[in-house]
Amino acid sequence: MSEQVPVARFRFTSGDPDEAHAFLQQQYSEYRLQSGGVRQGSTLAVRGTAAGGLSVDHLDNTMWARVKAKSFHRPTFVQLRGGRLHGATHDNGRDGEYRWLPGNWGTYPVGDPMDIAWDDVDLLVVSLPADALTRAGAVLDGDAPVRLTGWAPVSAQRYRLWNTTADYVRRQMEAADNPLAEPLLRQAMVELLAATALVTFPNTTMAHAYEPGPGRMGESSLRRALAFIEANAGRPVTIADIAEAAGTTPRAVQYAFHRHLDTTPTGYLRRVRLERAHRELVAADPATGTTVKQIAARWGFANPGNFAALHHHAYGDTPSHTLRT
Numbered sequence: 001m002s003e004q005v006p007v008a009r010f011r012f013t014s015g016d017p018d019e020a021h022a023f024l025q026q027q028y029s030e031y032r033l034q035s036g037g038v039r040q041g042s043t044l045a046v047r048g049t050a051a052g053g054l055s056v057d058h059l060d061n062t063m064w065a066r067v068k069a070k071s072f073h074r075p076t077f078v079q080l081r082g083g084r085l086h087g088a089t090h091d092n093g094r095d096g097e098y099r100w101l102p103g104n105w106g107t108y109p110v111g112d113p114m115d116i117a118w119d120d121v122d123l124l125v126v127s128l129p130a131d132a133l134t135r136a137g138a139v140l141d142g143d144a145p146v147r148l149t150g151w152a153p154v155s156a157q158r159y160r161l162w163n164t165t166a167d168y169v170r171r172q173m174e175a176a177d178n179p180l181a182e183p184l185l186r187q188a189m190v191e192l193l194a195a196t197a198l199v200t201f202p203n204t205t206m207a208h209a210y211e212p213g214p215g216r217m218g219e220s221s222l223r224r225a226l227a228f229i230e231a232n233a234g235r236p237v238t239i240a241d242i243a244e245a246a247g248t249t250p251r252a253v254q255y256a257f258h259r260h261l262d263t264t265p266t267g268y269l270r271r272v273r274l275e276r277a278h279r280e281l282v283a284a285d286p287a288t289g290t291t292v293k294q295i296a297a298r299w300g301f302a303n304p305g306n307f308a309a310l311h312h313h314a315y316g317d318t319p320s321h322t323l324r325t
Contacts, residue, residue: 004181005052007173012046017063020044027057028076028125029108031069031116038063049173051180053129054190056173064119072108075128075148075197077166079105083121087151089114098151105162107201110147126166128194136194137205138240138250150202162200169193172302184273184300187236221246222256225265233272234299239265273299274310281311281322292319 014020017038023046025031039062048057053074061083078085080100088097089109098106108114137146153159169189173180180186198205228245229237242265243250257265277299284290293304296319301307311319 005183005186007178007181008050010046010048010050013043015041015043017042020061020063021065028127029069029072029114031067034066034068034115036063036065036067048125049178051173051178052183052186052190053127053132054169054173054180054186054193055125055127056170057123057125057127059121059123059125061118061123062120064117066115066117068113069116070113071110072127074130075107075133075194077105077107077126077162077197077201079103079124079126079163079166081122081124084117084119085121085123086117087114096151105153105159105166106151107148107197109149109151109202124166124170126169126193128197129190132190132194133198133203135238135240136191136198137203138238138243144204146198147204148197148201149204149206153200154202154206158200162196165192165196179297179302182297182300183236184234185297185302187238188300188302191238221248221252222260225253225256226268229265229269229272233269233276237269242269270300273301274314277301277307277319278311278315278322281319284323286323290323292323295319295323 012023014023015038017036020043021033021036023044027046042062043060044063045060046057048055050056078100080102082102085100085106086097087106087108096109100106133146133148134144137144153162169192172178172189180189197203225242225246228242232241239250239253243253246253253265257263257268261268263271277295280295280298281292284295292307296302296304296307301310308319311317311322315322
């Protein structure tokens with residue numbers, strides 16, 4: 001099993017404009033201040049939770065500023081909860097801009113420079129690991145880097161999907177017993193957000209050209225893929241990792257699992273992890289304080305109710321009864 005990574009919580013508050021700008025640049029993006037002002041009693045207040053490259057921040061900045069910024073350090077998604085926020089970018093001669101309305105989500109496309117202006121903002125900021133979108137897009141684009149290319153969600157339906165998903169991850173991150181110290185759960189949350197981002201916000205995978213076929217994956221490659229999953233089920237594993245071990249492409253892996261096993265690589269991985277969790281339930285001694293929730297989280301199952309349903313379907317018994325007996 002992979003080792004746990006502590007969940008970090010932090011708070012930052014300052015009424016000093018220089019300190020505030022230094023913090024914002026370190027946390028999100030380098031920029032050059034073009035104009036700005038401080039009202040009486042203005043402050044920047046940020047509280048955040050981070051786990052292995054995934055972070056959720058609440059940012060309340062009563063100052064106003066206009067800046068010229070570089071690309072953000074990581075894929076970053078912002079919901080305006082109050083105040084005014086505006087962004088514009090110039091990318092290879094293609095101008096684009098976005099003016100947030102309260103409640104709106106937006107992201108920052110790749111562009112240098114970006115003009116960003118804010119005034120008395122209350123923001124929710126969600127950031128992903130730097131490579132999360134590229135990993136999520138591997139089935140379509142292989143190893144090609146994935147870039148965000150637009151500001152706003154592509155439709156109201158996709159906006160609602162992103163809003164629901166981001167709120168679910170936020171609640172998991174901010175829970176008193178945050179489960180994301182468990183590597184498999186953290187990876188699941190990152191993959192969920194990244195995959196949702198790729199169907200919500202304009203990005204390079206949306207312009208992916210049609211390919212007539214995924215490529216051939218022979219029986220030996222499929223066996224290597226299965227062996228890799230069995231050997232590495234206790235650590236974070238992506239489709240790209242499975243494809244590399246099999247010596248083929250992510251699309252070929254997806255196709256082969258569907259054709260020969262009537263499942264997906266992630267579905268097969270989930271099945272293996274469920275079996276490992278069941279073994280651990282059978283072997284555990286409840287007198288030591290071991291709980292179903294702990295075992296489920298260790299094997300990547302964030303929701304105890306869903307885990308109980310999956311376990312009962314597979315083994316005909318509840319996890320709690322299996323643990324007791």
